[in-house]
Amino acid sequence: MRFAWILSTCSIVLIAGCGMAPNHSPIVTSDPATPTVSAFHGRVHGGQAPIAGSQVYLYSPATGGYGGLATSLLNSHTGNPPDSSGHYYVLTDSTGGFTIPANAYACTAGTQVYLFSVGGNPQIGGGANSAIGLMAVLGTCGANNSFANLPPSVQMNEATTIAAAYAFAAFNYSPVQMSGKGGSPGMANAALTAANLVNLGTGDANTTTPAGNGTVPQTEINTLANILAACVNSSGPSSTACTTLFTNAPSNPAPPTNTATAAINIAHVPGANVTALWDLETPTAPFQPSLTTSTPNDWTIAIAYTGGGLNGPTDVAVDATGDVWVTNNDNNSIGEFSPVGAALSPAGGYTGGGVTSPNSLAIDQAGNIWITNQGTTTISKYVPGTGFVGTGFTGGGLNNPWGLAIDPSGNVWVANLGNNSISEFNSSGTAFSSTGYTGGGLNDPIAIAIDPRPVIWVANHGNGSISEFFTSGVPISPSGGITGGGTDDPLGVAIDSSGNIWFGNEGNSVLSEFDTNSHEVSGTGFAGGGLNVPYGVAVDGLGNVWTANFSGASISEFYNSGTAISSGTGYQGTLPANLALANPEGLAIDPSGNVWVANDGNDDIIEVIGAATPVVTPLSVALKNNELGARP
Numbered sequence: 327m328r329f330a331w332i333l334s335t336c337s338i339v340l341i342a343g344c345g346m347a348p349n350h351s352p353i354v355t356s357d358p359a360t361p362t363v364s365a366f367h368g369r370v371h372g373g374q375a376p377i378a379g380s381q382v383y384l385y386s387p388a389t390g391g392y393g394g395l396a397t398s399l400l401n402s403h404t405g406n407p408p409d410s411s412g413h414y415y416v417l418t419d420s421t422g423g424f425t426i427p428a429n430a431y432a433c434t435a436g437t438q439v440y441l442f443s444v445g446g447n448p449q450i451g452g453g454a455n456s457a458i459g460l461m462a463v464l465g466t467c468g469a470n471n472s473f474a475n476l477p478p479s480v481q482m483n484e485a486t487t488i489a490a491a492y493a494f495a496a497f498n499y500s501p502v503q504m505s506g507k508g509g510s511p512g513m514a515n516a517a518l519t520a521a522n523l524v525n526l527g528t529g530d531a532n533t534t535t536p537a538g539n540g541t542v543p544q545t546e547i548n549t550l551a552n553i554l555a556a557c558v559n560s561s562g563p564s565s566t567a568c569t570t571l572f573t574n575a576p577s578n579p580a581p582p583t584n585t586a587t588a589a590i591n592i593a594h595v596p597g598a599n600v601t602a603l604w605d606l607e608t609p610t611a612p613f614q615p616s617l618t619t620s621t622p623n624d625w626t627i628a629i630a631y632t633g634g635g636l637n638g639p640t641d642v643a644v645d646a647t648g649d650v651w652v653t654n655n656d657n658n659s660i661g662e663f664s665p666v667g668a669a670l671s672p673a674g675g676y677t678g679g680g681v682t683s684p685n686s687l688a689i690d691q692a693g694n695i696w697i698t699n700q701g702t703t704t705i706s707k708y709v710p711g712t713g714f715v716g717t718g719f720t721g722g723g724l725n726n727p728w729g730l731a732i733d734p735s736g737n738v739w740v741a742n743l744g745n746n747s748i749s750e751f752n753s754s755g756t757a758f759s760s761t762g763y764t765g766g767g768l769n770d771p772i773a774i775a776i777d778p779r780p781v782i783w784v785a786n787h788g789n790g791s792i793s794e795f796f797t798s799g800v801p802i803s804p805s806g807g808i809t810g811g812g813t814d815d816p817l818g819v820a821i822d823s824s825g826n827i828w829f830g831n832e833g834n835s836v837l838s839e840f841d842t843n844s845h846e847v848s849g850t851g852f853a854g855g856g857l858n859v860p861y862g863v864a865v866d867g868l869g870n871v872w873t874a875n876f877s878g879a880s881i882s883e884f885y886n887s888g889t890a891i892s893s894g895t896g897y898q899g900t901l902p903a904n905l906a907l908a909n910p911e912g913l914a915i916d917p918s919g920n921v922w923v924a925n926d927g928n929d930d931i932i933e934v935i936g937a938a939t940p941v942v943t944p945l946s947v948a949l950k951n952n953e954l955g956a957r958p
Contacts, residue, residue, distance in 0.1 A: 364428055365425055365426060365427050365428045365430075366425075366426055366473075366476060366480065367423065367424070367425050367426075367478065367479045367480070368382070368423070368424055368426075368441070368462075368479055368480035368481065368482055369418075369421065369422040369423050369424070369479060369480075369481055369482070370382065370418045370422045370424065370443045370446065370460060370482045370483070371422055371481065371482070371483040371529065372446075372448035372449075372450070372458060372460075372483065372484070372555060372558035372559050373448070373450060373483075373484070373552075373555035373558060373559045373611075373612035373613075374483070374612040374613070375422075375448055375449040375450045375559070375612075376418070376420065376421050376422030376423075376448075376449055377418060377422050377443070377446040377447065377448045377449075377458065377460075377558075378418055378419060378420045378421075378422065378446055378447045378449070379417060379418060379445070379446045379447050379454065380417070380418040380422070380424075380443045380444065380445055380446030380458065380460075381409070381415040381416075381417060381443065381444045381445060381446075382415055382416050382417070382418060382424050382426075382441060382442075382443045382482075383398065383400065383413060383414075383415045383441070383442045383443070383444070383502075384398070384399040384400050384426065384431050384439065384440075384441060385397060385398060385399060385439070385440055385441075385442055385501075385502060385504070386399055386433055386434070386437045386438060386439050386440075386467070387437070387438055387440075387494070387497055387498075387504040387505050387506060387513055388504070388505035388506075389437065389505065389506060389507065389508035389513075390505065390507075390508070391505065391506075391507055392497070392505055392506060392507070392957060393499060393503070393505060394503070394505035395502065395503055395505070396502050396503065396504045396505065398412075398413040398414065399431045399432060399433050399439065400413070400414035400415060400416070400426070400430055400431050401414055401429075401430055401431065401432070402414060403427050403429045403430035404416045404426070404427065404430045405427075414430070415444075416430070418443070418446060423479075431471065432471055433467035433471055434467060435467055435468055435469055436466065436467065436514075437466070437467050438463070438465070438466055438467070438513050438514060438516070438517045439463075439464045439465065439466070439467050439473070440461055440462060440463045440464060440490060440494075440504075441461065441462045441464065441480065441482055442459070442460070442461050442501045442502065442586065443458070443459070443460045443461075443482060444456075444458065444459060444584070445458055446458055448558055448559050450559050453561065453562070454562070455558065455560065455561070455562045455563075456562060456563060456584075457557055457558075457560075457562055457563040457565075457568045457572075457583065457584050457585060458557075458558050458584065458585060459487075459501055459584030459585045459586030459587060459588075460482050460483060460484065460486070460487045460558075460585065460586060461482070461486065461487045461490035461491065461501055461586050461589075462480055462481070462482040462486040462487070462489075462490060462526060463486075463489065463490045463493060463494070463517050463520035463521070463526075464476060464480065464526075465517050465518075465521070466514050466517055475521075476526070477526050477527030478527075479527070480526050480527075481526060481527065481528060481529030482529070483529045483551070484550075484551035484552070484554040484555045484558060484585070484613065485524050485529055485530065485531050485547055485548065485551040485613060486524050486526065486529055487551070487554060487585065487586055487589050488523070488524075488531075488547050488550045488551055488554070488589055488627075489520045489523035489524040489531075489547070490520055490586075490589075491586065491589035491590045491592070491593045492523065492589075492593045492627050492935045492936045493516045493517070493519040493520035493522075493523065493918075493935060493936060494513070494516050494517075494520070494936065495590065495593040495594060495919060495935070495936030495937070496512065496516070496867075496918060496919025496936055496938070496939055496940050497512070497513060497516065497919075498590050499579050499580075499590075500579075500580070500586075500587050500590065501584075501586040501587060501590070506940075506958075507957065507958055509958075510917050510940070510958035511646075511647055511648045511665065511917050511918075512648075512916075512917035512918045512919070512940045512958055513918070515648045515665040515666065515916070515917065515918045516918040516919075516936070518665065518666045519665075519666055519918065519920070519935060519936075521536060521666075522535045522536065522540060522542065522629060522666050522667070523542060523547060523627070523629075523935070524547070531544040531547035531548055531551070531613070532544065535629065535631075535666065535667060535668075537664075537666070537667065537668035537669070539631055539632050539633040539634070539667065539668065539669050540629045540630065540631045540632075540666075540667045540933075541629065541630045541631075541632075541901065541902070541905050542629055543627060543628065543629070543899065543900045543901055544615070545615050545616050545617050545900065546617060546622065546625075546627060546899075546900040547613075547627065548611075548613035548614060548615065548616040548617075549604070549607055549611075549613075549616040549617040549622075550589070550592070550625065551612075551613040552606070552607045552608075552611035552612065552613050552616055553571065553603050553604070553606045553607060554571070554585040554588065554589060555611065555612055555613070556570075556571065556606040556607070556608065556611075557571045557572075557585050557588070557606075558585055563583065567606060570602065570605075570606055571585070571588050571603070571606060572588060573602075574598075574599035574602040574603050575587075575588035575589075575591040575592050575599075575603070576591050576592070576594065576595040576598045576599070577591070578591055578594045578595050579591075579594075592625050593625075593627075593936055595891075596624045596625035596626045596627075596897065596937065597624045597625070597626075597891070597892050597893045597897065600621060600622060600623070600624060600625060601621050603625070604617070604621045604622065617900065622900050623893075623895055623897075623898040623899075623900075624892075624893065624895075624897050624898060624899070626897045626898075626899050626934050626935075626937055627899070627934070627935045627936075628899035628900075628901055628907075628932050628933060628934045628935065629667060629932070629933045629935065630901050630905035630906070630925070630928070630930045630931075630932050631663060631667040631669070631930055631931050631932075631933065632905075632929070632930050633669035633673065634652075634661040634662065634663055634669030634670065634671040634672075634673075634675060635654055635657060635659045635660075635661045635669075635671050635672065635673060635674050635675020635676070636652065636654060636661055636675075636929050636930055636931065637654045637655075637656040637657035637659070637675070637929055638654055638655040638656030638657070638926055638929065639652045639653065639654055639655070639661070639911070639912075639924040639925060639926055639929065639930070639931055640653050640654075640655045640684070640685055640686070640911045640912060640924055640926055641653045641684075641685065641686045641687050641862070641911065641912035641924055642862075642912045642913060642914045642922050642923065642924040642931060643687050643688060643689050643695075643912075643914050643944060643945070644689075644914050644915070644916045644917075644922065644943040644944060645689050645693055645710075645943060645944050646693060646943060646944060646947065647665065648664075648665030648916050648917055648918065648943070649662055649663065649664060649665060649670065650662070650663040650664075650665070650667075650914075650916070650922050650931065651663075651687055651689065651695055652687075652924055652931055653684040653685060653686060653687050653697060653912075653924070654675050654684065655683055655684060655685065655700075655926075656929075657674065657675060657677075658677060658681050658682050658683065658684070658701070659671075659674060659675025659676055659677045659681060659684075660675055660676050660681060660684060660687065660695060660697060660708060661675045661676070661931075662676070662710075663931065665916065665918070667931075667933060676708060676713075676714070678713070678714045678717075679697075679706040679707070679708060679713070679714025679715065679716065679717060679718060680699055680702055680704045680706045680714070680716070680717045680718020680719075681697055681699055681706050681714070681718070682699045682700070682701030682702040682704075683699060683700040683701030683702075684697045684698065684699055684700070684706075685698045685699075685700050685727070685728050685729070686698045686728060686729045686730050686773075686912070687730070688730050688731055688732050688738070688944070688945070688946065689732070689943075689944035689945070689946060690732045690736050690738070690753060690944070690946050691732070691736055691944075691946050691947050691950055692736070692753070693710055693944075694707055694708065694709050694710075694753075695707070695708040695709075695710070696708075696730060696732070696738050698727035698728055698729070698730050698740060699718060699727065700726055700727065700728070702718060703720070703724050703725055703726060703727065703744070704717075704718030704719055704720050704724060704727075705718065705719050705724065705727060705730065705738065705740060705751065705755070706718045706719070707719070707755060715755065716755070719751060719755035719756075719757070721757040721760070722740075722749035722750065722751055722757025722758065722759045722760070722761075722762060723742060723745065723747045723748075723749045723757075723759050723760070723761045723762020723763070724740065724742060724749050724762075725742045725743075725744035725745035725747070725762070726742060726743040726744030726745075727740045727741070727742055727743070727744075727749070728740075728741050728742070728743045728771070728772045728773070729741040729771075729772055729773035729774040729785075729819075730774060731774045731775050731776050731782075731945075731946075732776075732944075732945075732946035732949070733776050733780050733782075733797060733946075733949070734776075734778075734780055734946075734949055734950040736752070736753040736946070737750055737751065737752055737753065737758070737797075738750070738751040738752075738753070738755075739774055739776065739782055740774070741771035741772055741773060741774040741784055741785075742762055742771065743770055743771060743772055743787075745762060746764060746768040746769055746770065746771065746788075747759075747761070747762025747763060747764045747768060747771075748762060748763050748768065748771060748774065748782065748784060748795065748799075749762050749763070750763070750797075750799065758799075759799055763795060763799035763800075763801070765801040765805065766784075766793040766794060766795055766801025766802065766803040766804070766805070766807065767786060767789065767791050767792075767793045767801075767803050767804060767805060767806050767807020767808065768784060768786060768793050768807070769786040769787075769788035769789035769791065769807065770786060770787040770788030770789070771784045771785065771786055771787070771793065772785055772786075772787040772816075772817060773785040773816070773817060773818050773819045774819065775819040775820060775821050775827065776821070776949060777821045777825045777827065777842065777954075778821075778825055778949060778952050778954060779825070779842070780797055780949070781794060781795070781796065781797070781802070781842075782794070782795040782796070782797065783819055783821070783827050784819075785816035785817060785818065785819045785829055786807050786816065787815050787816065787817060787832070788815075789806070789807060790809065790813050790814045790815050790816070790831075790833060791803075791806065791807025791808055791809050791813060791816075792807055792808045792809075792813060792816060792819075792827070792829060792838075792840070793807050793808070794808065794844060802844070803844065808840065808844050810846040811829075811838040811839060811840055811846030811847065811848045811849070811850075811851060812831060812834060812836040812837070812838045812846075812848050812849070812850050812851020812852070813829060813831060813838045813851075814831045814832070814833030814834040814836070814851075815831060815832040815833035816829040816830065816831050816832070816838065817829075817830050817831070817832045817859070817860065817861050817876075818830040818860060818861055818862045818863035818873070818874075819863060820863040820864050820865045820871070821865065821949075821954050821955070822865045822869050822871070822886060822954065822955040823865075823869055823953075823954055823955030823956055824841075824842075824869075824955075825841075825842045825954075826839055826840065826841050826842065826847065827839065827840045827841075828863055828865065828871050829863070830857075830860030830861060830862070830863045830873050831851065831860065832859050832860075832861075832876075834851060835853070835857045835858050835859055835860060835875075835877075836848075836850070836851030836852055836853045836857060837851060837852040837853075837857065837860065837863075837871060837873070837884060837888065838851055838852075839852070839888065847888075848888055852884060852888035852889075852890070853890075854890040854894060855882040855883065855884055855890030855891065855892045855893070855894070855896060856875060856878055856880045856881075856882045856890075856892050856893060856894055856895050856896020856897070857873060857875060857878070857882050857896075858875040858876070858877045858878025858880070858896070859875060859876040859877035859878065860873035860874070860875055860876075860882065861873070861874050861875070861876040861910065861911045861912070862874040862910070862911055862912040862913040862914075862923075862924070863913075864913050864914055864915050864921075865886075865941075865954070865955045866915050866919070866938040866939040866940075866941055866955070867915075867919075867938070867939035867940050867941045867955065867956055867957035867958070868886075868939040868955075868957075869885075869886035869955050870883055870884060870885055870886060870891065870938065870939065871883070871884045871885075871886065872884075872913060872915065872921060872938060873913070874910035874911060874912065874913040874923050874924075875896055875910065876909055876910060876911060877909075878895075878896055879898060879906065879907045879908055879909075879910070879927075880892075880895060880896025880897055880898045880907055880910075881896055881897050881907070881910065881913065881921060881923060881934065882896045882897070883897070883937070883938075897934065897937070899932070899934065901932070904928060905928055905930055905932075906928065906932075907923065907925060907927075907928075907932060908925060908926075908927025908928045909925070909926045909927030910923045910924065910925050910926065910927070910932070911924050911926050912924040914943075915938045915939075915940070915941045916940070916941075916943060917940045917941065917942070917943055917958050918936070918940060919936050919937065919938045919939055919940045920933050920934060920935055920936060920937070920938070921933070921934040921937050921938050922934075939957060940957050940958050941955070941956070941957070941958065942954075942956055942957075942958045943958075
């Protein structure tokens with residue numbers, strides 16, 4: 327999905343760098359300082375049975391950028407000699423138990439920490455198995471090497487491995503090649519997301535998130551765990567279970583040689599070889615309940631969140647910390663959720679400020695939330711922590727306002743579906759456009775986006791065209807708009823890192839792409855990938871294009887070249903029908919690579935875990951810093 331380039335990086339480090347063991351990063355020549363802390367304990371299980379003699383390592387992802395090697399945190403006080411790379415480990419006993427002594431590790435406050443176990447002898451396997459690789463996310467290191475909410479004994483198994491692989495999918499290339507960029511909230515939020523999926527104290531997949539308002543697909547996580555367990559509890563890498571797993575877990579970025587890397591690769595390409603992998607689950611599989619009646623559509627893991635005032639959610643945006651904001655068209659409110667989906671807004675949402683039948687929202691560079699109100703022909707401004715400003719802003723040609731976007735100067739641009747115009751307001755809500763800007767082919771303008779130059783782009787739902795404007799309000803496009811490229815009643819628009827413009831088309835369910843010179847790139851449109859009335863459009867940090875398919879109950883992913891990555895049915899997840907994707911509209915990508923979808927049909931929002939590449943949020947900041955479509 328997004329890691330093809332890393333193969334060259336793997337060849338630079340060591341051949342083992344994308345493979346099994348942690349024998350490929352710089353040798354540790356001295357022990358780090360180790361403040362006095364408590365030891366912590368854990369157990370390693372394969373298919374619910376102990377694994378003896380497994381080497382357990384402690385790592386922290388690197389923070390210098392993507393594709394780097396994780397940092398080994400253990401030292402000589404483990405009581406075991408280092409491996410060939412100078413990395414220390416502890417061994418599991420006959421019960422799968424291990425202890426990391428208080429003076430055997432040190433972590434930097436604010437960094438994320440995880441366990442990785444290698445090899446060992448599973449009690450229900452066929453002897454020592456070098457194909458075993460298991461992971462568990464401990465969380466973020468606090469003061470004096472502490473971890474919040476760490477259970478007395480950490481359970482590490484196939485389910486915790488799936489949670490780690492998916493939560494950190496945007497940052498991991500192998501269990502020991504994991505990194506991101508310092509200063510972004512992405513990795514810290516990813517560590518919290520892992521705790522949404524699995525309980526470290528029991529090793530069991532959750533049914534609901536710790537905050538209580540998120541439904542977790544436990545049966546799917548158990549099924550994926552069972553797929554790994556088939557290899558873990560086998561005679562080793564040459565067993566049928568392991569060769570089947572390694573053959574069908576996509577080689578992205580490299581062919582897996584252990585179960586942890588296989589989990590990572592499945593998370594990276596969740597639509598590949600679904601049936602072949604599902605067939606590895608047996609009737610006596612150890613993790614239950616599981617998906618036993620039919621093959622899933624794909625291996626995306628999605629959580630559905632309720633509460634916080636959700637009622638007819640139509641649009642979604644992510645702020646600088648990773649909080650998620652939603653418009654609720656049916657109860658005249660907006661909602662706020664934490665990066666892990668906990669409802670921060672009250673049961674009725676945030677109301678007031680003129681919010682009436684809100685359609686769209688955008689977040690400015692100061693973190694203020696701007697909303698278009700279909701019901702009152704106004705736009706509203708919400709200041710987090712303070713509340714709404716006034717009762718809504720009027721004028722400027724507003725008429726059935728729909729889409730909106732923020733330019734690099736902090737000005738707010740609005741597409742007016744009711745009078746074929748676009749409006750501009752400053753950050754205080756004062757209109758620049760007395761009656762709205764017209765011309766350029768505007769015809770039922772429904773969505774709007776701004777490229778880095780900046781130039782304003784508008785999707786015209788009424789005449790199957792797009793329009794282009796200078797920020798002065800002067801049209802660039804001709805009176806009939808810009809056509810071609812497959813444009814047919816476009817609904818959504820997004821800008822990639824090259825400044826190219828992507829439109830999702832309701833009329834023919836294709837994607838259109840234009841370059842900055844208004845030339846079509848997409849021919850007759852890019853099709854496939856499950857596109858079915860693509861509504862919201864977003865671009866991730868590698869330039870891949872995502873859509874919410876209003877009539878397809880799915881989301882789609884495309885390479886920036888226009889080639890579909892998702893299958894012909896898109897990504898659907900395995901949530902219960904009353905929570906699953908249904909008439910999805912807006913979608914957004916967060917700094918952890920999660921895809922958030924406003925799910926109008928079921929009055930919830932859905933988070934697809936680790937499916938995309940992270941982006942800078944909010945989009946207005948990314949635009950101002952010329953980082954649209956860039957990793958944070």
